[in-house]
Amino acid sequence: MIGFWILAVVMLASSIWCITATRPVYSVVALLLHFAALAAMYLTLHAEFLAVIQLIVYSGAILILFLFVIALLSSGVAPFSVGPDRLPKILIPAVGLIAVALGFITYALSRTNALVTPGAAVGTNLGVTGEAGVFGSVADFGKALFTSYLLPFEITALILMVAVIGVILLAGDRTPYVSSRKQAGENRRDMREAVLRGGE
Amino acid sequence: MDPMTVPVGNYVALSSVIFFIGVAGVLTRRNPLIMLMSIELMFNAANLLFMAFARVWVHNAGHIFAFLVIMVAAAEAAIGLAIVVTVFRSAKHVDVDDVALMKG
Numbered sequence: 564m565i566g567f568w569i570l571a572v573v574m575l576a577s578s579i580w581c582i583t584a585t586r587p588v589y590s591v592v593a594l595l596l597h598f599a600a601l602a603a604m605y606l607t608l609h610a611e612f613l614a615v616i617q618l619i620v621y622s623g624a625i626l627i628l629f630l631f632v633i634a635l636l637s638s639g640v641a642p643f644s645v646g647p648d649r650l651p652k653i654l655i656p657a658v659g660l661i662a663v664a665l666g667f668i669t670y671a672l673s674r675t676n677a678l679v680t681p682g683a684a685v686g687t688n689l690g691v692t693g694e695a696g697v698f699g700s701v702a703d704f705g706k707a708l709f710t711s712y713l714l715p716f717e718i719t720a721l722i723l724m725v726a727v728i729g730v731i732l733l734a735g736d737r738t739p740y741v742s743s744r745k746q747a748g749e750n751r752r753d754m755r756e757a758v759l760r761g762g763e
Numbered sequence: 764m765d766p767m768t769v770p771v772g773n774y775v776a777l778s779s780v781i782f783f784i785g786v787a788g789v790l791t792r793r794n795p796l797i798m799l800m801s802i803e804l805m806f807n808a809a810n811l812l813f814m815a816f817a818r819v820w821v822h823n824a825g826h827i828f829a830f831l832v833i834m835v836a837a838a839e840a841a842i843g844l845a846i847v848v849t850v851f852r853s854a855k856h857v858d859v860d861d862v863a864l865m866k867g
Contacts, residue, residue: 567769571777578781578804582788587796594800601807608818613810613829620833625803625840629796632844636851653791661783668779672772698821704830712827719834726838734845 566607573600587633591626598622609699774815782808795850799843806836 574597581593598621605614697703708716781804788801810829817825 564769567773571773574777574781575784578784581804582784582792582797582801584797587794587800590797590800594803597804598807601811604811605814608814610814610817610826610829613814613826613833616830616833617810620837621803621807625837628840628844629800632848633796635848653787657783657787657790661780664779664783665776668775669772672770672775699817699823699826703823704826707823707827708830712824715827715831719831722835722838726841730841730845733842734848 567604570600570604570607573597574604588630591629591633594629595622595626598626609697611699612701612704613699771815771819774811778808778811778815781805781811795843795847799840799847802843803836803840806832 577593577597577600581590581597584590584593598617602614602617605611605617785801785804785808788804789798792798792801810832813825813829813832817823817829
C-alpha cells in the first residue's frame with residue numbers, strides 16, 4: 564500500500580512535469596521517470612515480463628527516438644513554440660472534467676469489492692514474482708502469447724512492417740531514389756565524371 | 764483489511780487521472796513532440812488498468828493486451844515523429860496550429 568502511494572505520487576508529479584515543461588528535453592526526462600515508476604508498479608502487480616518490456620521498449624527505444632528527433636530538429640535554431648500557453652485557459656474545465664470522471668469511477672467502484680493484493684494468494688496459480696510457472700512469469704506470458712493469442716501477435720508484425728514502410732516513405736532520404744531511367748543515366752554519368760576529375 | 768492490500772479503485776483512479784493529464788497535454792501544448800509524449804502517457808494509463816485488472820482476475824489476457832498496446836505505441840511514435848520531421852523540413856518551424864493543410 565505504501566509502495567503504491569509512493570509510486571503514484573512519482574507518476575502523477577512526473578506526468579504533470581511532462582506536460583508543463585518548457586523544453587521538450589525536460590519532457591523526455593519526466594517521461595523517463597514516469598516509465599520507471601510505472602515499471603516498478605507493474606512489478607508489484609506480478610507483471611514482470613511487461614515491466615522489463617516497458618523499460619526496454621519505452622525507455623530504451625521510444626524515448627531515445629524522441630531524443631534523436633529533438634536533437635535533429637533543434638540544432639542551432641529554435642523551431643518549437645514554447646510554453647503551455649493555452650494551459651491557464653483550459654485549467655478550470657479540465658479540473659471539473661477530471662472531478663466528474665473520478666466521481667463516476669468512485670461510484671462505480673463503490674458497488675464492487677475487487678481488491679488487489681500484492682504477494683498474497685488470491686488465485687490458484689500465484690506465487691513469488693520471479694519464479695517460473697506462476698501468474699505473470701515469462702513462461703506463463705509466452706505460453707499465452709504463442710497459443711491463445713497467436714493471431715494478434717502475428718498481426719503485430721504486420722503493423723510494425725506497415726509502420727516501417729510508412730516512416731521510410733515519409734521521412735526517408737530521397738536522394739538515392741530515381742524516378743526514371745533517364746535520371747539514373749544522368750546520375751551515373753555525373754558519378755563517372757566526378758571520378759575522372761579525381762574524386763572531388 | 765490487510766495493510767498490503769490495494770483496492771483496485773486506487774489503480775483506476777490513478778490511471779484515469781494520468782489519462783486526463785495526457786488529454787490536457789494534447790489539448791494545450793502546441794509543440795507536436797510534447798503532444799506525442801502526452802499520447803504516450805494516455806497509452807500507459809490504459810496499460811496500467813490492463814495490469815491491475817489482470818492481477819485482480821489472475822488472468823494474463825491483460826498482459827497480452829498491454830503488450831500489443833506497447834507495440835502499437837511504438838509504431839505510432841515512429842510514424843508521428845516521421846510526420847514531425849517531414850513538416851519541419853518544409854516549414855522550418857513546428858507549430859501544430861500552422862499545419863492546416865488538411866483543413867476542410
